[in-house]
Structure formats: C-alpha cells, structure tokens
Amino acid sequence: MADLRAPKGMNDVLPDEIGRWHLVEKAFRETMHLHGFREVRTPYLESTALFSSAIGEGTDVVEKEMYSFAHHKESLTLRPEGTAGAARAYVEHKVHNQEPVSKWYYLGPMFRGERPAKGRYRQFSQLGAEVFGDPGPAIDAEVIDLLYGFIGRLGIPGAEVLINSIGSEEARAAYRAALVSYLTPLKEKLSEDSQRRLEKNPLRILDSKAPADIECVQDAPGLDVHLTAEDRKHFDDLKRSLDALGTPYRVEPRLVRGLDYYSRTLFEIKAAKELLGAGDTVAGGGRYDRMVEAMGGPKVPAFGFGAGLERLLIASSAQAETSVVDAFVAPLGDGDGVRLAALRLAKSLRAAGVRTEADLRGGGAKSLLRRATTLGAAHAIIIGDRELESGLYALKDLAAHAQREATPEDIVRDLALLRTEKGSS
Ligand code: HAM
Numbered sequence: 001m002a003d004l005r006a007p008k009g010m011n012d013v014l015p016d017e018i019g020r021w022h023l024v025e026k027a028f029r030e031t032m033h034l035h036g037f038r039e040v041r042t043p044y045l046e047s048t049a050l051f052s053s054a055i056g057e058g059t060d061v062v063e064k065e066m067y068s069f070a071h072h073k074e075s076l077t078l079r080p081e082g083t084a085g086a087a088r089a090y091v092e093h094k095v096h097n098q099e100p101v102s103k104w105y106y107l108g109p110m111f112r113g114e115r116p117a118k119g120r121y122r123q124f125s126q127l128g129a130e131v132f133g134d135p136g137p138a139i140d141a142e143v144i145d146l147l148y149g150f151i152g153r154l155g156i157p158g159a160e161v162l163i164n165s166i167g168s169e170e171a172r173a174a175y176r177a178a179l180v181s182y183l184t185p186l187k188e189k190l191s192e193d194s195q196r197r198l199e200k201n202p203l204r205i206l207d208s209k210a211p212a213d214i215e216c217v218q219d220a221p222g223l224d225v226h227l228t229a230e231d232r233k234h235f236d237d238l239k240r241s242l243d244a245l246g247t248p249y250r251v252e253p254r255l256v257r258g259l260d261y262y263s264r265t266l267f268e269i270k271a272a273k274e275l276l277g278a279g280d281t282v283a284g285g286g287r288y289d290r291m292v293e294a295m296g297g298p299k300v301p302a303f304g305f306g307a308g309l310e311r312l313l314i315a316s317s318a319q320a321e322t323s324v325v326d327a328f329v330a331p332l333g334d335g336d337g338v339r340l341a342a343l344r345l346a347k348s349l350r351a352a353g354v355r356t357e358a359d360l361r362g363g364g365a366k367s368l369l370r371r372a373t374t375l376g377a378a379h380a381i382i383i384g385d386r387e388l389e390s391g392l393y394a395l396k397d398l399a400a401h402a403q404r405e406a407t408p409e410d411i412v413r414d415l416a417l418l419r420t421e422k423g424s425s
Contacts, residue, residue, distance in 0.1 A: 010122050019320025020320045021313070024316065025309075029105075031150045032129065035146055039104070040089060040105070042088070047074065055260060056259065057200075060204075082110065083304055083306070086106065087132075091292055104129065107128070108126070119279030120278075126306040127312075131302060131303050136264075137237045137241060140238050140241075144242065148269065165224075165238075168231055171231055179205075179220060180202050194213045262286040263290060265286050266284075271311070279308075282315060283305055285305025326418075327380070328379070329381045330362075331362055342360060343360065379398065
C-alpha cells in the first residue's frame with residue numbers, strides 16, 4: 001500500500017495525549033455552563049456558498065484555504081470556522097421566535113488548507129461561542145472577560161487582550177476609501193499579496209506580517225476618525241464595562257482580523273510569543289450584527305469568539321491525570337477457575353464505579369504487577385488457586401507497597417469508597 005500517513009497538517013491525538021484535551025474541553029464546558037451557554041452541534045459540511053458569502057470572497061480563508069468539493073451537483077465545504085454554521089442553524093430553525101437571546105457554544109474540528117507550522121494546522125479544533133440577540137456592548141465585555149478568565153484558568157502565561165472597533169458598515173466604507181487612496185501611490189512597494197488585497201480587501205493590509213507592508217502602513221490614516229457617534233459610544237462603553245470587570249486590555253487600532261463579517265467590536269487574545277511564535281493568537285472574535293439578516297433572518301445582532309484548542313494546549317501548563325484505571329485484576333496462570341473469578345470481580349468493581357482493568361491473558365505475578373503500575377492502578381488483586389480456595393484475595397496497595405487479605409465483597413466496598421472520596425476531593 002502507498003503512503004499510509006495522516007494528511008499533511010492533520011494530526012492524530014493518541015491516548016497518551018488525550019488527557020490534556022479532555023481537561024481543557026471539560027473546563028470549557030464548565031465555564032460556558034456557568035455563564036448560561038448551551039451547546040450547539042452543526043454539520044462539519046455546509047454549502048460552499050454559506051462560507052463564501054458570510055466570511056467574504058476576498059478573505060484568505062475563502063480565496064485559498066477552503067476544502068470544497070462537488071457532491072451530486074452541490075458544492076460542499078468542510079467548515080473552516082463555526083460562526084457561519086451557527087448563524088445558519090439559528091436562522092433555519094427560527095430560533096429568534098423562541099427566545100430573545102440565545103447563548104450557544106461549540107467545540108470541534110475546523111479545516112483550513114493553510115501552510116502548516118507550529119500551532120497552525122489544516123485540521124484544528126476550536127472552542128467557540130456565539131450570542132444572538134444582544135446588541136452589546138456589555139455582553140461583548142462579559143464574553144471577553146469569560147474567555148480571559150478561562151484562559152487564565154488553563155495556566156497560560158502572558159495572555160493579553162487586544163480590542164478595537166471597526167465601526168459600522170458606513171464607517172468601514174469611508175475608511176476603506178481613505179485607505180485605498182493612501183496606499184494606491186505606494187502600490188509598487190507593497191507585497192504581492194497586499195497588491196491584490198488593495199482592490200479586494202484593503203483593510204487586511206493593516207495586519208499583514210510582510211516587512212514591506214508594515215512599512216507602508218506605518219503612517220496610514222486610522223479608522224477612528226470615521227467612527228460614527230454611536231460606534232464611538234459603543235466602544236467607550238465596552239472599555240468601561242471591561243474596566244468594571246477588571247479585565248486588562250490594550251486598544252490596538254491596527255487590529256482588523258481576517259474575516260469580513262465583523263462590525264464594531266473586534267478582539268484577540270494572545271499568549272506569550274516564546275510559547276507559540278507567529279501563531280500566538282489563541283483566540284479571536286467580535287461583533288457581527290449583519291449576518292443573521294443577510295442569511296434571510298430578522299435583524300438580530302450577534303457576538304462571539306473562537307479559540308484554537310491546540311494553541312491553548314501548547315501554551316497551557318495544565319497537566320492531566322495519567323492513571324488509566326483505579327484497580328487491576330488478574331488471574332495468576334491460565335486456570336479456568338481463577339480467570340472466571342477475575343472476570344466476576346472486575347465486573348463487580350466496575351458496577352460499583354471503580355475503573356478496572358482485567359488482564360485475562362494469564363501471566364506471572366511480576367509481569368502482571370508491572371502492567372498494573374504502568375496503567376497507574378492504585379490497587380491490584382491477583383487471584384491464584386490458593387486465593388480461590390480460601391475466598392480471601394490479596395489486595396495490594398501499590399503506592400504504599402502494602403497488602404492485606406479480604407473477601408471480594410469487602411474489596412469492592414473498600415475500593416468503591418476510595419473512588420467516591422477521590423471523586424469528591
Ligand atoms: P479566527 O480568528 O479565524 O476566528 O479563529 C479563531 C482561533 O482559531 C484563532 O485565534 C486560532 O487560535 C485558531 N485557529 C485558526 N486557524 C487555525 C489553524 N489553521 N490552526 C490552528 N488554530 C487555528 C474565527 O474562526 C471566528 N469564527 C471567531 C468568531 C466567532 N467570531 C465571532 N464568533
């Protein structure tokens with residue numbers, strides 16, 4: 001068979017690594033539930049048109065990164081992000097008729113055909129949230145604060161919140177025109193990518209990483225002079241709300257983000273550069289007040305974020321529990337009686353909530369105990385003919401290097417009690 005490797009930029013997560021994923025996913029769910037969010041699951045595939053119209057034809061995501069294919073004359077795309085699908089579901093199910101405000105969260109894989117690098121993959125996972133029906137800006141601040149707190153809880157050093165306002169549609173149109181007239185005489189100096197962007201998506205030139213572009217935009221006009229009085233008030237109120245919540249932030253006038261649907265609030269959270277290099281943005285989001293209406297729904301404002309799970313994992317110092325089971329049960333040798341006794345004991349332990357590995361291959365005591373230690377079991381019960389006859393099994397406490405004899409019923413009761421104590425501590 002040819003090359004049997006995972007596709008470039010797509011990674012396996014093996015069982016040894018999954019503990020940290022579970023830790024972050026659990027912490028995320030707990031945080032979201034604490035704030036009244038509920039989970040939504042939308043398809044991994046959506047119509048290509050959904051993404052190209054919601055995210056914007058001129059964006060890198062739509063222009064170069066989508067995995068699209070034709071199926072029965074329909075063009076489908078693997079979701080590059082979660083917002084467009086969530087908004088589509090919100091409109092399709094007329095959720096606005098059911099409640100004034102909907103707070104949704106999601107977690108799962110996204111797909112973008114980018115050049116792979118540290119923290120940048122072609123299949124990656126996002127933890128995301130969307131709030132429909134609240135015009136903000138207090139909710140914007142509350143969600144930014146929630147995310148900042150969550151990132152702190154993961155033990156990520158140097159997290160910094162950057163905010164900006166990109167204004168309403170009219171402000172952006174005016175700014176776009178001003179930027180194009182400023183950059184057009186400098187066109188030759190811009191990077192190749194940005195020369196193209198000048199026509200399609202000039203705002204993106206502002207956050208280009210190419211040195212030539214950085215030089216060209218250094219003295220470019222700012223967007224703030226174009227903000228309407230209402231945009232300005234929205235942004236000032238956002239800052240006051242963040243201050244009230246005690247969330248530190250920095251205003252970054254050049255922050256534009258790579259997706260076209262935003263209006264007013266934009267934000268990103270970066271982690272320490274030495275941890276993630278160029279991909280130091282662990283989360284980003286903002287307000288997108290036009291999307292629901294553009295999809296055929298009513299005028300419903302919205303705000304949300306997406307956080308890169310792999311990037312959070314790289315930056316986080318959180319460690320997962322490595323123990324696979326609490327108890328290890330095995331017959332000594334390959335006799336029928338001891339094997340059935342081990343099977344029965346393992347079943348009773350599990351029924352009492354004790355995570356149990358039954359190793360039924362029938363080995364010697366030494367190698368069985370080695371395996372019990374590798375699996376991180378706190379206790380081992382190895383049943384030989386003598387134990388079977390007396391009805392008293394040897395219960396080994398592997399950490400304390402101690403051993404005592406007990407009936408199967410007592411073993412189940414004692415280990416179940418220990419498990420409950422551990423679970424509640
Ligand atoms: P985004 O900034 O494109 O926003 O992605 C959010 C986060 O996903 C990024 O900050 C990054 O941590 C992670 N990410 C993006 N691309 C990759 C990649 N190729 N490899 C690894 N991680 C990646 C959105 O997707 C918006 N939907 C966020 C949002 C929700 N805005 C409003 N609501």
